[in-house]
Amino acid sequence: MSGGSSGCSGGTGGIIDTDESYTFSGGILLGFGTMNETIPTGGNCTSMSFSAGQTIGASNAAFTTSVSGSVVVYAGVNSVSTVASSGMNSVTLANGMTYYYK
Numbered sequence: 001m002s003g004g005s006s007g008c009s010g011g012t013g014g015i016i017d018t019d020e021s022y023t024f025s026g027g028i029l030l031g032f033g034t035m036n037e038t039i040p041t042g043g044n045c046t047s048m049s050f051s052a053g054q055t056i057g058a059s060n061a062a063f064t065t066s067v068s069g070s071v072v073v074y075a076g077v078n079s080v081s082t083v084a085s086s087g088m089n090s091v092t093l094a095n096g097m098t099y100y101y102k
Contacts, residue, residue: 028061028076033069043075055085055100062088062100 029043032050047070050056055064058077062085074080088100 026076028058029074030057030061030063030077030080031073032056032063032065032067033071033073043073045071045073046080048072048081050082055083056080057083057100059083060102064098064100066095066097 048056049068049070050065050072051068052066053064055062056072057063057080058074061077062083064085072080083100085100088102090098090100092098
């Protein structure tokens with residue numbers, strides 16, 4: 001795995017799957033699932049159980065998940081956890097997921 005990791009195991013395919021190494025720079029990346037093989041340079045991965053409907057991210061960016069899982073891939077924030085979305089702006093994306101931001 002390239003980039004950082006914190007308790008994430010590799011596997012075939014995953015949240016982000018590329019055939020080449022790549023670097024994440026600028027913006028914020030949040031990915032949710034059950035496994036991840038490729039972590040972008042400049043990104044991190046953490047093992048944490050979550051259920052559909054939980055809001056996961058950081059104090060300045062988060063998603064309400066539509067799936068249950070055990071892995072969060074992230075970049076552009078220092079760490080991820082469940083967060084309270086009160087006081088954050090929100091936008092509902094075309095796929096029905098809600099993104100929260102400050």
